[in-house]
Amino acid sequence: MIILEIRQLKTFMSIVKLGSFSQTAQLLGYTQSTVTTHIQLLEKEFNTVFFERFGHQLMLTTDGERLYEYAEQITKLSEAAKNELDHFDIPKGSLILGIPESVCMYYLTDVLKEYVSLYPDVELKLRLGIGSDFRNLLRKNVMDVAFFLEKKVKDRDFISEFLWAEPIVMVAAPNHPLTKLKRVKVQDLTGQILVFTDSISHYQTVLEEYLEKSSITPRTILEIGQIYTIKQFVKSQLGITILPLAAVKTEIEAGELVALSWQGIDLDTNTYIVHHKDKWLSLPIRAFIKLVRERLVE
Structure with missing residues (x-):
């Protein structure tokens, strides 16, 4: 009997999208050994190998490609079921944010503290960086929301909301x-x-x-x-x-x-909050965006 853990599948999908165990560990807030263990447990359950290396390049095996198709469907159904059964009352699940260091330190500290206090069942993960770092992660759907410090966000596949001018x-x-x-x-x-x-x-x-x-x-x-x-x-x-x-x-x-x-x-530049136009806005995401608007936007 095969027993799957959603978090193992999410780890597997992140590795596929990022092409790296170490980057996946950094993004998801795990140690690299934890990421390795997640994949080893999956491979043990299915008695196969999902990744192989060619030099420095990480490649999916045929079984890995097949698992990825199912993993996408399983994780989407899991999120849908969770939100349906929770009746959208209390945010639960995970939220992965990309934030420039200055925005995090000088604007979002109190907001993040309040969010964690209000929604203790949300697993919050932060990645510091800049818009050019976050674009690829948003497009690969391994990051939920990001803050951009840019004059204007022109990407057609992103939905951006102006927050404040940044001298x-x-x-x-x-x-x-x-x-x-x-x-x-x-x-x-x-x-x-x-x-x-x-x-x-x-x-x-x-x-x-x-x-x-x-x-x-x-x-x-x-x-x-x-x-x-x-x-x-x-x-x-x-x-x-x-x-x-x-x-x-x-x-x-x-x-x-x-x-x-x-x-x-x-x-001078501006601060925007950004997500992919095709991103399904879960309750944790919507609750976070709402809190940012209430606390930081005049």
Whole structure:
């Protein structure tokens, strides 16, 4: 008698979509050994092998392809049954969110805390990144909802809702030479050290393209993984950076950082909440979007 667990099937489907055990573990919030165990249990139940490797490429076997077809149907029926039997009263299930670090830290912390408190039966999973990271995951249906920091979301297969305007500021340490200028122009960035995030944000891309178009060459560009570390570098005069105002507002008000009077290309952006147009909006998804609107949208 074959006994299937829905979570094992969901793990299997995520591996197929992402092509990686490690990325699946990161997305679903499991250890890699847990992901491996899920697949081993499935293979033991069916007495077959679902994946094989050709070099670094992970490939489905013929039995894996057959299981995937059934897995899609089983998981969809499971979600439908769960919502029908729960009478749509209380959100249950899982919710996978993609959020830029600045949005998560400076806007969503209280919202996420409230959501977890209101809906303890929802398994909430977060992935930090940027819109370009999330697009593929939304299209593969391994991420439910994402926040984009972009001027405008133009993808025709996404439904996006504008949330708020996001000012972007260029900041430096108080005693940095650029703080003495009434206006900072693109040519003033010649020979400067720029400190950016290691994931290329929309506003960072805009600035880099503008520098290239203007034939301006910085001294170097440092790529740092976390906003906190970037701010510490800038405070120590190891360069200047551009970040959402929300991420540096406290330091500016405390006099630890100074917002430069940037006169170059417009770097300001917007925050959107996005999902795929074909995504079925489960109760956990709708409850989250509703809470975001109530708490963050004026």
